[in-house]
Amino acid sequence: MEGLSGREEAVRRAVMEICEGKLGKAAVKLDGTGSVIAVRPAKNPALPRVMLAAHMDEVGLLVLSATEEGLLRFTGSGGIDPRVLISKRVKVGYGEDGIPGVIGSPPIHLQSGDDGNTAPKIENLSINIGAKDKAEAESKAPIGTPVTFATPYTPFGDGYVCAKALDDRVGVYNLLRLLDAPYDGELTLAFTSQEEVGLRGAMAAGFIVQPDIGIALEGTTANDLGETPDALKVCEPGKGPCVSFMDNSSMADRGLFRLMLEAGKAEGIDHQIKKFIAGGNDAGAIQRAGAGAKVVVLSVPCRNIHSPSSVCCLRDVDNQYLLAQATLARLMKG
Amino acid sequence: MKELIKQLTAVYGPSGSEGSVADLIESLVKDHVDSIRRDALGNLICERKGNGKKRLMLAAHMDHIGLIVTHAEKEGFLRVSAVGGISINHSRARRVKFQNGVEGVLYEQALKENEKSALTTLYIDIGAKDAGEALSMVEIGDVAVYAEAAFDVGKSRIASPAIDDRAACALLIELLKNLPADSCDIIAVFTTQEEVGVRGATVSAFSVAPDEGIALDVTVAGDIPELKLNAVKLGEGPAVKIKDARSISNPEVVRRMLAAARAAGVACQREVLPYGGTDAGAMQLSRGGMPVGTLSIPCRYVHSACETIDLGDMDGALKLLKEYVRM
Numbered sequence: 001m002e003g004l005s006g007r008e009e010a011v012r013r014a015v016m017e018i019c020e021g022k023l024g025k026a027a028v029k030l031d032g033t034g035s036v037i038a039v040r041p042a043k044n045p046a047l048p049r050v051m052l053a054a055h056m057d058e059v060g061l062l063v064l065s066a067t068e069e070g071l072l073r074f075t076g077s078g079g080i081d082p083r084v085l086i087s088k089r090v091k092v093g094y095g096e097d098g099i100p101g102v103i104g105s106p107p108i109h110l111q112s113g114d115d116g117n118t119a120p121k122i123e124n125l126s127i128n129i130g131a132k133d134k135a136e137a138e139s140k141a142p143i144g145t146p147v148t149f150a151t152p153y154t155p156f157g158d159g160y161v162c163a164k165a166l167d168d169r170v171g172v173y174n175l176l177r178l179l180d181a182p183y184d185g186e187l188t189l190a191f192t193s194q195e196e197v198g199l200r201g202a203m204a205a206g207f208i209v210q211p212d213i214g215i216a217l218e219g220t221t222a223n224d225l226g227e228t229p230d231a232l233k234v235c236e237p238g239k240g241p242c243v244s245f246m247d248n249s250s251m252a253d254r255g256l257f258r259l260m261l262e263a264g265k266a267e268g269i270d271h272q273i274k275k276f277i278a279g280g281n282d283a284g285a286i287q288r289a290g291a292g293a294k295v296v297v298l299s300v301p302c303r304n305i306h307s308p309s310s311v312c313c314l315r316d317v318d319n320q321y322l323l324a325q326a327t328l329a330r331l332m333k334g
Numbered sequence: 335m336k337e338l339i340k341q342l343t344a345v346y347g348p349s350g351s352e353g354s355v356a357d358l359i360e361s362l363v364k365d366h367v368d369s370i371r372r373d374a375l376g377n378l379i380c381e382r383k384g385n386g387k388k389r390l391m392l393a394a395h396m397d398h399i400g401l402i403v404t405h406a407e408k409e410g411f412l413r414v415s416a417v418g419g420i421s422i423n424h425s426r427a428r429r430v431k432f433q434n435g436v437e438g439v440l441y442e443q444a445l446k447e448n449e450k451s452a453l454t455t456l457y458i459d460i461g462a463k464d465a466g467e468a469l470s471m472v473e474i475g476d477v478a479v480y481a482e483a484a485f486d487v488g489k490s491r492i493a494s495p496a497i498d499d500r501a502a503c504a505l506l507i508e509l510l511k512n513l514p515a516d517s518c519d520i521i522a523v524f525t526t527q528e529e530v531g532v533r534g535a536t537v538s539a540f541s542v543a544p545d546e547g548i549a550l551d552v553t554v555a556g557d558i559p560e561l562k563l564n565a566v567k568l569g570e571g572p573a574v575k576i577k578d579a580r581s582i583s584n585p586e587v588v589r590r591m592l593a594a595a596r597a598a599g600v601a602c603q604r605e606v607l608p609y610g611g612t613d614a615g616a617m618q619l620s621r622g623g624m625p626v627g628t629l630s631i632p633c634r635y636v637h638s639a640c641e642t643i644d645l646g647d648m649d650g651a652l653k654l655l656k657e658y659v660r661m
Contacts (some may be wrong), residue, residue: 231405231413245475246402251350253528273474275405277415292374293535
């Protein structure tokens with residue numbers, strides 16, 4: 001399923017259908033930025049009002065123009081490293097209307113000098129969709145057409161999977177599973193838009209909900225392969241979801257951070273502490289919405305994040321769900 | 335004032351862990367305000383009714399910068415990252431301490447040829463023989479701060495790693511204790527997480543919804559050798575901020591501050607800082623926006639273990655504020 005920032009409609013349709021099926025139409029709202037906000041009213045209003053958030057959007061590319069030769073110029077949508085793009089297959093447009101494309105690069109035989117040692121610039125790359133000229137390219141892929149990585153969902157190894165958009169469809173998946181999590185306080189499940197371009201959906205959703213506690217379910221950077229020193233690995237797939245004490249967008253509430261770690265320990269759910277300060281996510285926006293909220297982030301470690309081939313461990317995905325649920329149970333105990 | 339600054343700087347309180355500072359301040363001001371509460375981010379919000387003409391939010395941040403533990407090496411050394419604007423140059427060979435009292439040496443690893451200093455080249459040695467022992471002493475996510483206690487510099491100056499912004503907390507406490515009878519309504523907010531992006535002020539300004547906001551903070555003094563940053567000098571009075579990177583002070587607020595200084599008979603300076611920001615930047619953009627300003631305490635060696643201010647400037651700032659709240 002495709003869902004660039006601001007173009008989350010396909011994911012949103014699926015999410016809304018599931019939410020409405022479980023909670024009824026009246027409980028599910030769509031806000032102005034395109035986030036889906038599903039609210040479960042409190043059975044016990046004395047409990048903290050909790051907002052769980054996962055973002056529906058993924059990183060990708062946007063068509064900027066077509067060349068005389070019928071190639072598509074493009075720009076990144078969200079954080080894109082041009083080095084991961086060369087010779088990759090992409091899908092131009094969404095769903096059944098989408099057409100295949102491939103990102104071109106000069107063959108190695110014709111490269112010279114420093115070409116092999118320098119990172120390509122995104123403005124020098126183009127997508128070939130087989131169009132013979134500008135007119136055909138523009139008719140097939142008008143300016144602004146969303147482009148996503150054409151990577152099939154591929155299980156491999158011992159419970160691992162390679163796919164695009166694991167950041168943050170893993171969180172969306174678990175948020176849907178948490179629709180019937182046992183929690184007696186007011187519980188909001190926010191499927192946010194536009195996280196990858198600056199936490200924009202969560203800013204609005206956070207303001208609308210103004211919860212006491214915000215928990216972001218995310219996919220996060222794992223840098224554990226190769227000769228990376230231990231201190232820079234951030235986290236390691238297969239060792240459980242990451243609890244963050246701080247990133248560039250928020251500081252975890254210390255009490256909430258400890259509560260989540262204790263919940264994991266007590267229930268025997270594998271987890272790890274995210275051991276580097278990098279990136280930001282919806283918790284940063286929720287923390288600062290309105291009069292403020294206590295926040296913490298629980299993330300599935302993803303190798304090659306923001307690339308066509310991100311890799312995560314399905315056990316970590318399950319444990320993200322279990323630990324989120326165990327955290328809610330602890331909050332309920334007070 | 336000096337003793338109060340020493341008392342406040344002695345308390346542990348990096349961004350995100352301001353609870354002990356808030357406890358101390360609450361105990362100091364509780365008899366001088368009508369209500370006190372804390373919010374989700376730990377802001378200490380103290381209201382004192384006045385003449386009802388205006389609700390003025392005064393913000394002084396409780397947090398200061400620190401180093402957060404990200405990893406324990408096999409050999410027992412702790413790797414760190416920054417909480418707020420930590421300077422690597424000010425961080426080599428420093429005594430540091432954690433909330434639980436563990437102390438250590440902050441140092442930099444031996445650099446390879448052409449390797450650049452970075453936060454990732456710093457580490458803390460807490461005397462542990464391996465990762466297991468290190469993690470039995472502190473946890474990942476714990477924050478170390480420069481350990482120096484406040485000390486006197488010359489006759490009228492004081493230095494400490496937490497002058498920014500406990501000095502302003504001291505100022506705000508003294509103001510609450512000495513508010514003139516015809517003051518406007520005061521909402522004194524001792525804010526959190528200023529050093530990581532004015533986060534406490536963002537949410538407290540929203541919940542307080544004042545008519546006007548003034549931040550009390552230190553500013554970088556340009557009066558040390560070869561620094562030609564600005565014209566602010568230590569000992570020549572508090573500085574009325576015109577502009578920094580996060581806010582442009584409301585001209586009417588600036589005019590009134592300058593008038594308050596004249597009325598109080600205290601010297602003050604005008605300040606333009608080409609970078610930086612204070613809680614005023616957050617208050618300015620809260621809800622439908624509000625007039626804001628910042629009263630700055632000139633400070634040398636900001637974000638080091640020896641942030642230095644002049645107590646004469648603090649006295650001047652207090653006198654100025656006592657006039658300002660009547661305007």
